[in-house]
Amino acid sequence: MYDVTVIGSGPGGYIAAIRASQLGFKTAIIERYPVLGGTCLNVGCIPSKALLDSSEHYHNAAHKFEVHGIKVKGLEIDLGQMINRKNGVVQQMNGGITYLMKKHKIDVYNGHGSFINKNTIKVVSDEGEKTIESKNIIIATGSKPSTLPGLEIDYKRIITSTEALNLTEIPKHLIVIGGGVIGLELGSVYARLGSKISVVEFMEGLVPTMDRTMGKELQKSLKKLGFDYYFKHKVKSVKAKGKTVTVIAENSKGEDISLEGDYCLVAVGRKPYTENLGLENAGLATDERGRIPVDAHLQTSVPGIYAIGDVIQGAMLAHKAEEEGVFVAEIIAGQKPHINYNLIPGVVYTWPEVAAVGQTEEQLKAAGVNYKVGTCPYKANGRAVASIDTDGLVKVLANADTDEILGVHIIGPRAADIIGEAVVAMEFRASAEDIGRISHAHPTFAEALKEAALDATAKRALNF
Numbered sequence: 001m002y003d004v005t006v007i008g009s010g011p012g013g014y015i016a017a018i019r020a021s022q023l024g025f026k027t028a029i030i031e032r033y034p035v036l037g038g039t040c041l042n043v044g045c046i047p048s049k050a051l052l053d054s055s056e057h058y059h060n061a062a063h064k065f066e067v068h069g070i071k072v073k074g075l076e077i078d079l080g081q082m083i084n085r086k087n088g089v090v091q092q093m094n095g096g097i098t099y100l101m102k103k104h105k106i107d108v109y110n111g112h113g114s115f116i117n118k119n120t121i122k123v124v125s126d127e128g129e130k131t132i133e134s135k136n137i138i139i140a141t142g143s144k145p146s147t148l149p150g151l152e153i154d155y156k157r158i159i160t161s162t163e164a165l166n167l168t169e170i171p172k173h174l175i176v177i178g179g180g181v182i183g184l185e186l187g188s189v190y191a192r193l194g195s196k197i198s199v200v201e202f203m204e205g206l207v208p209t210m211d212r213t214m215g216k217e218l219q220k221s222l223k224k225l226g227f228d229y230y231f232k233h234k235v236k237s238v239k240a241k242g243k244t245v246t247v248i249a250e251n252s253k254g255e256d257i258s259l260e261g262d263y264c265l266v267a268v269g270r271k272p273y274t275e276n277l278g279l280e281n282a283g284l285a286t287d288e289r290g291r292i293p294v295d296a297h298l299q300t301s302v303p304g305i306y307a308i309g310d311v312i313q314g315a316m317l318a319h320k321a322e323e324e325g326v327f328v329a330e331i332i333a334g335q336k337p338h339i340n341y342n343l344i345p346g347v348v349y350t351w352p353e354v355a356a357v358g359q360t361e362e363q364l365k366a367a368g369v370n371y372k373v374g375t376c377p378y379k380a381n382g383r384a385v386a387s388i389d390t391d392g393l394v395k396v397l398a399n400a401d402t403d404e405i406l407g408v409h410i411i412g413p414r415a416a417d418i419i420g421e422a423v424v425a426m427e428f429r430a431s432a433e434d435i436g437r438i439s440h441a442h443p444t445f446a447e448a449l450k451e452a453a454l455d456a457t458a459k460r461a462l463n464f
């Protein structure tokens with residue numbers, strides 16, 4: 001009998017297992033794939049960032065080196081090598097998680113797990129069937145790509161992010177359905193390698209759930225990379241014939257437009273994954289969006305069964321799943337952990353990067369909060385000028401009465417790293433003036449955050 005059994009080895013599951021083991025629990029983890037790490041490591045965060053980095057090197061060599069006085073002759077793309085390197089990164093990290101499981105004496109069961117009852121799980125693999133008994137069970141089964149009604153993904157020409165990470169040729173024209181995170185990150189990879197990208201988006205701008213300023217700025221930057229946009233367009237059909245994909249979408253006037261490309265990436269969100277999990281045998285059901293309902297302790301309606309990560313409500317982010325993994329293990333141990341969901345940062349790894357934490361301006365407006373805005377354009381940042389990386393800005397939203405920072409939104413170089421400073425500041429409930437008075441090394445991209453905070457404090461930015 002285990003104390004804790006985790007189903008799923010993504011960032012939620014494997015972190016939950018490690019924390020449970022650290023707390024002295026006899027722990028097991030079940031994974032249906034032969035390798036550990038889940039979506040994030042195998043077909044998500046890590047491989048996409050590996051390809052984003054490689055394609056950025058190529059793009060810089062092709063378009064940015066010359067102005068730095070570097071001439072390159074005979075520049076070529078070896079897509080096969082690019083994909084192999086990405087696979088190598090993933091393999092290296094698969095090995096890292098296997099090592100961590102051994103180090104923490106966590107028993108790994110490879111196979112598909114399903115509930116027999118609330119304390120018993122059956123694990124089925126090619127090698128046969130095993131049964132595991134456990135006092136507590138953590139469901140961390142993650143998510144899978146969603147599609148649209150009537151749209152059939154053929155995994156060859158009409159593809160999801162998983163196939164887009166393993167193409168054998170560079171698309172001539174990649175039509176991307178969905179102007180969210182996946183569409184823009186993977187669209188950027190191929191745009192940098194020379195593909196024409198057309199984004200068909202239902203809403204009126206890119207990354208529509210983020211602060212609107214971010215989407216507008218990103219739209220301008222990606223346009224320079226060769227992105228075309230079809231906003232407020234509703235996709236009606238996607239058909240593949242031979243090497244051609246035809247997308248028909250209806251615009252806001254009710255007219256149909258037709259786009260032809262050689263690949264279509266469907267990136268319209270992800271859905272929780274609970275297939276063949278036997279939830280009903282444990283007395284569990286999913287909600288109307290396929291998620292497993294949990295309470296404030298991330299416990300399901302059945303005592304002793306918990307759920308975390310993409311399979312429950314909230315942002316589908318690796319670091320959110322990780323926090324929940326630690327949280328649940330500590331709850332089972334009788335501790336009183338806390339997650340501040342308002343301070344989970346979100347990052348889009350395009351170039352420029354977009355990063356955000358806290359409330360958007362639209363949310364503050366809707367809530368009737370008396371707020372003030374401070375901004376700093378990267379054009380006014382010495383380091384950005386030196387690097388010729390001046391697209392974007394930092395936007396600080398603060399309470400107009402107390403000066404407390406309520407949201408930070410960054411589009412620009414190194415936004416993903418700079419947002420960490422904003423998260424720390426907000427965790428300690430800093431005012432805009434606090435950041436404005438902290439010494440920031442010069443010249444750094446992070447100085448743009450200081451200047452935006454000074455601008456929010458009392459319009460007293462010093463460098464623009």
Ligand code: FAD
Nearest residue numbers: 008010012032038039040044045113142309310316317318
């Ligand atoms: P998952 O990582 O999905 O892991 C669930 C695991 O459970 C899987 O391995 C699955 O095989 C296993 N499983 C499911 N059912 C069973 C069963 N019955 N028995 C046994 N095993 C089972 N997030 C970020 O924060 N940053 C990023 O940069 C980022 N980039 C992304 C890029 C792409 C292309 C994609 C698709 C996603 C990206 N994400 C990113 C999102 C991130 O991958 C997810 O939020 C994260 O993986 C969720 O973790 P999880 O542990 O909940 O589930």
Ligand code: NAD
Nearest residue numbers: 178179180181182183200201202235267268269270316347
């Ligand atoms: P998303 O929710 O970010 O974007 C989906 C987009 O598709 C939205 O803009 C939506 O308006 C649009 N859309 C929906 N239906 C449409 C339709 N019928 N026609 C046209 N557009 C339509 O989802 P995603 O990009 O698929 O990513 C899935 C999840 O993976 C996200 O929740 C994200 O958090 C996570 N992810 C995170 C990262 C990261 O953190 N950097 C990277 C990739 C994925």
